[in-house]
Amino acid sequence: MKTHVFRAKIVWTGNLGQGNKTYKGYERSWEVRTEGKPVIACSNDPLLGGDPSLHNPEDMLIAALSACHMLWYLHLAHQAGVLVSGYEDDPLGHGESAPTGAGRFVGATLRPRITVAAGTDMARAEALHHEIAQVCFIARSVNFPVRYEARYEIA
Template sequence: MAEHDYAARIAWTGNRGQGTASYRGYARTWDVTTPGKPVIHCSNDPLLGGDPALPNPEDLLLASLSACHMLWYLHLASQAGIVVHGYVDDPLGVGETLAGGEGRFLRATLRPAIELAAGADLALADRLHHEVDRYCFIARSVNFPVSVEATYHPR
């Protein structure tokens, strides 16, 4: 077993001069900085007063889940002799907010459209999605169900 460290800095950028003196007096914006990588400017979910033009935590979680799945899928496909020429996912996360403001993800569906080499074994290509959950850090860490509805297109 090996542990891995991941580091990031989250810096609130929404102080408009009065801090949090009033609920509407501050912006729900922040920057994500990871060593040696571009800064990601973020905001809260628009339902909670955030800027709809910026990624929010829910966007980032869903994107991380999808990207992790994709990278492991590509790895497993390569090992299995499945040639992938293209991969685009339009994942959908479903959340709920309770009356007291508590929120959570209920489920996520990954919907990758995968371009495979002509003659690829579609049954094997599909089975590989079920193997990803054994490896993907993100999928192994979330406490909501994640399903995959993949479509395949020959090249």
């Protein structure tokens, strides 16, 4: 078994001068600073007082799940002889919050729009989605069901 290490640096940027002395006296903002990569400004979910113009942890989780799926789809499609010339996804994360405020994802729906070459074996193109859950780091790590609602265009 090969092991991997993934690194990120999270830096809170929401100190307005008195730290978190009062609940409303600080911002729920931070930056992801990974060496050699662009900084990503982030905030809490807008429902919890965050800045709606910035990415929040939930955005980033669903984006990571979708991106991992896409990369594996392209790889498996290549191996299967399915020529892909376009791929976009509008994934949805489904969550719930308890009265205590504790939240969790209860599911996700990936909704890729995939452009494939004329003559593509569409049954094979569709079947690839179900193989990804066996190999994708993110999909194998989440504890909620992930559904796939792929749509295809022929180029």
